[in-house]
Amino acid sequence: MIPGTEIKDRIRKIRDLMGVDVMIISKPKNLMYISGITSGHSLLTQDSCTVWTNEIEYETIKYPGIIDAELYKKNAMKDCLDKLKPGKIGIENVEINYYNKIKKEIDCEITVSDAVERARMVKSDYEIALVKKSAGIARKGMEKAYEVVSPGTSELKAAAEIEYEIRKNQSETTPFEHGMLLSSGKNSADIHGFPTKKKIKSGELVVVDLGARYGQYYSDMTRTIPAGKLKLNSKEAMAYEFIKNLELETIDIIKVGMKASDVHKFADDKIKEFKYKFHHSIGHGVGLAVQEMPHLNGISETVLCENMVFTIEPGIYVPGKFGVRFEDMVLLSKKRCIILTA
Amino acid sequence: MIPGTEIKDRIRKIRDLMGVDVMIISKPKNLMYISGITSGHSLLTQDSCTVWTNEIEYETIKYPGIIDAELYKKNAMKDCLDKLKPGKIGIENVEINYYNKIKKEIDCEITVSDAVERARMVKSDYEIALVKKSAGIARKGMEKAYEVVSPGTSELKAAAEIEYEIRKNQSETTPFEHGMLLSSGKNSADIHGFPTKKKIKSGELVVVDLGARYGQYYSDMTRTIPAGKLKLNSKEAMAYEFIKNLELETIDIIKVGMKASDVHKFADDKIKEFKYKFHHSIGHGVGLAVQEMPHLNGISETVLCENMVFTIEPGIYVPGKFGVRFEDMVLLSKKRCIILTA
Numbered sequence: 001m002i003p004g005t006e007i008k009d010r011i012r013k014i015r016d017l018m019g020v021d022v023m024i025i026s027k028p029k030n031l032m033y034i035s036g037i038t039s040g041h042s043l044l045t046q047d048s049c050t051v052w053t054n055e056i057e058y059e060t061i062k063y064p065g066i067i068d069a070e071l072y073k074k075n076a077m078k079d080c081l082d083k084l085k086p087g088k089i090g091i092e093n094v095e096i097n098y099y100n101k102i103k104k105e106i107d108c109e110i111t112v113s114d115a116v117e118r119a120r121m122v123k124s125d126y127e128i129a130l131v132k133k134s135a136g137i138a139r140k141g142m143e144k145a146y147e148v149v150s151p152g153t154s155e156l157k158a159a160a161e162i163e164y165e166i167r168k169n170q171s172e173t174t175p176f177e178h179g180m181l182l183s184s185g186k187n188s189a190d191i192h193g194f195p196t197k198k199k200i201k202s203g204e205l206v207v208v209d210l211g212a213r214y215g216q217y218y219s220d221m222t223r224t225i226p227a228g229k230l231k232l233n234s235k236e237a238m239a240y241e242f243i244k245n246l247e248l249e250t251i252d253i254i255k256v257g258m259k260a261s262d263v264h265k266f267a268d269d270k271i272k273e274f275k276y277k278f279h280h281s282i283g284h285g286v287g288l289a290v291q292e293m294p295h296l297n298g299i300s301e302t303v304l305c306e307n308m309v310f311t312i313e314p315g316i317y318v319p320g321k322f323g324v325r326f327e328d329m330v331l332l333s334k335k336r337c338i339i340l341t342a
Numbered sequence: 343m344i345p346g347t348e349i350k351d352r353i354r355k356i357r358d359l360m361g362v363d364v365m366i367i368s369k370p371k372n373l374m375y376i377s378g379i380t381s382g383h384s385l386l387t388q389d390s391c392t393v394w395t396n397e398i399e400y401e402t403i404k405y406p407g408i409i410d411a412e413l414y415k416k417n418a419m420k421d422c423l424d425k426l427k428p429g430k431i432g433i434e435n436v437e438i439n440y441y442n443k444i445k446k447e448i449d450c451e452i453t454v455s456d457a458v459e460r461a462r463m464v465k466s467d468y469e470i471a472l473v474k475k476s477a478g479i480a481r482k483g484m485e486k487a488y489e490v491v492s493p494g495t496s497e498l499k500a501a502a503e504i505e506y507e508i509r510k511n512q513s514e515t516t517p518f519e520h521g522m523l524l525s526s527g528k529n530s531a532d533i534h535g536f537p538t539k540k541k542i543k544s545g546e547l548v549v550v551d552l553g554a555r556y557g558q559y560y561s562d563m564t565r566t567i568p569a570g571k572l573k574l575n576s577k578e579a580m581a582y583e584f585i586k587n588l589e590l591e592t593i594d595i596i597k598v599g600m601k602a603s604d605v606h607k608f609a610d611d612k613i614k615e616f617k618y619k620f621h622h623s624i625g626h627g628v629g630l631a632v633q634e635m636p637h638l639n640g641i642s643e644t645v646l647c648e649n650m651v652f653t654i655e656p657g658i659y660v661p662g663k664f665g666v667r668f669e670d671m672v673l674l675s676k677k678r679c680i681i682l683t684a
Contacts, residue, residue, distance in 0.1 A: 059661045096441045160509035167502035174516035319401045
């Protein structure tokens with residue numbers, strides 16, 4: 001269970017960021033962040049935090065004095081808003097049908113707000129401890145990957161062994177939404193290369209992207225493993241060395257106060273100089289979701305702060321030929337990035 | 343690769359259902375349904391189907407004469423719409439920020455449409471063959487569950503063994519978004535009970551909910567396994583027998599032409615008569631998503647048709663005590679439901 005002091009701090013952070021009179025929270029990870037449960041919705045004001053949920057989750061909300069837990073009741077949220085008469089309501093980036101339903105019920109200005117996602121960017125000591133444990137399980141999975149990725153094994157067989165190892169180390173989930181990524185040879189040119197029946201051949205690059213979850217906190221890391229020996233001076237071998245170094249070089253330049261987009265641009269420029277195109281962003285936050293804010297892409301205005309946790313993951317992908325990616329999850333400390341997955 | 347004739351049929355089905363001049367498709371599963379790829383967006387009219395995507399997925403769209411594949415280009419969709427001058431545009435139930443972005447670019451009536459989801463409800467022979475294979479893998483996983491669920495084992499350890507079996511049988515994913523559900527004793531009162539470190543004890547009910555994916559098609563099934571012997575005439579034992587029978591009884595009453603909500607009401611009434619409350623809906627469609635239309639809940643107006651594939655899954659949950667659920671995935675044939683997961 002999340003400690004009450006932690007819940008209190010999180011709610012305070014959101015109150016500082018929300019800039020509206022009332023914030024409606026219903027996305028599962030956001031609701032989890034403030035209450036520990038995932039189904040229902042919440043109304044947050046500067047003075048109160050009400051959560052409506054079903055009979056089963058209701059039993060698990062144990063934060064008296066911080067959260068008013070209520071059972072679902074028809075029109076409960078509308079009645080509450082009618083009493084509050086807020087000038088400005090914030091809503092998450094929900095689906096249009098849900099937005100229209102709320103809009104019909106409420107007669108005031110509604111703005112889309114990512115206040116909860118922004119609060120989630122900076123991790124508390126409680127969260128950092130969990131993220132570290134999660135990273136430890138991911139590392140165990142990667143050790144297994146180095147054992148089982150070899151010529152003659154199928155991608156699916158290797159993935160089965162690695163996921164089994166991750167689960168045996170008590171990960172609460174399998175890696176990611178559809179299991180881990182593991183792709184060899186030309187399959188690895190697919191950024192989201194899920195394992196297939198294809199057999200791994202000698203001389204191929206194998207991209208292994210995995211993670212774990214512990215205490216609700218995810219981890220995420222990627223290694224590219226050469227199966228057998230790479231052909232000396234081949235394009236694969238050159239790209240492999242280049243990306244392996246670039247990943248660490250990028251981590252080295254990151255400092256508190258840097259703009260997320262500048263981190264992306266650093267890697268993007270280097271890959272361009274190397275005569276390839278960079279097909280995705282250099283990284284993303286990790287926490288209650290495996291991908292969350294900050295987004296380290298070319299357009300992000302986010303300024304990186306102490307205690308943010310994110311990935312750095314440069315890659316090169318040549319359709320029909322090969323792919324290579326290295327990724328670590330880092331914690332930004334006052335002075336530098338600490339790698340959690342190495 | 344999805345056969346071209348299949349893609350053609352799917353697009354035709356959507357054209358018949360969409361009721362707008364242009365349908366914009368961007369949700370990954372919907373895009374997958376019409377083109378085989380997952381990143382990008384598509385404009386569908388009665389005469390054309392254009393898909394814009396990145397350089398990596400572009401290579402994989404191979405349907406000349408059916409789909410015009412194009413690389414992402416700034417304003418490409420807007421330019422295309424400017425030429426088409428549609429009166430009415432249909433958009434999926436997308437997030438509000440994306441909706442607002444599109445609305446800003448387009449000067450015509452936009453309606454939210456679930457035409458693609460409705461087209462996906464009725465499965466083709468090609469899809470049914472894949473769903474059956476997927477169900478076969480799920481069954482193998484459940485056989486393993488009956489082997490490993492026993493007093494003394496932890497929920498996580500049992501789940502690790504079962505998921506390993508499912509992967510070894512070549513499932514393309516681990517079960518569901520966060521792995522399978524497996525919960526014992528009072529944990530099983532949680533409808534979404536993920537495995538924990540808790541050890542399974544003798545006399546407890548263990549709810550095992552799992553699935554697989556094959557050729558992109560999911561499967562879904564649940565068994566409640568008593569660990570050791572249940573206490574005779576205990577509430578657990580009575581609920582277990584009741585739900586096990588109710589599941590098959592519900593499957594038996596389903597016929598082509600029945601309203602989805604009537605199926606739900608049948609089970610809901612029976613559970614009420616038995617003096618419990620039914621906390622979720624009786625079932626959901628399965629296909630490219632593990633949960634899709636038709637939704638078999640109390641308010642669905644969907645009429646069940648031949649070749650729909652859905653689950654039937656009654657359950658009873660008593661917070662702090664126990665839970666029980668039985669679920670099978672069925673194919674509705676002309677005459678009756680055929681159970682795919684038994």
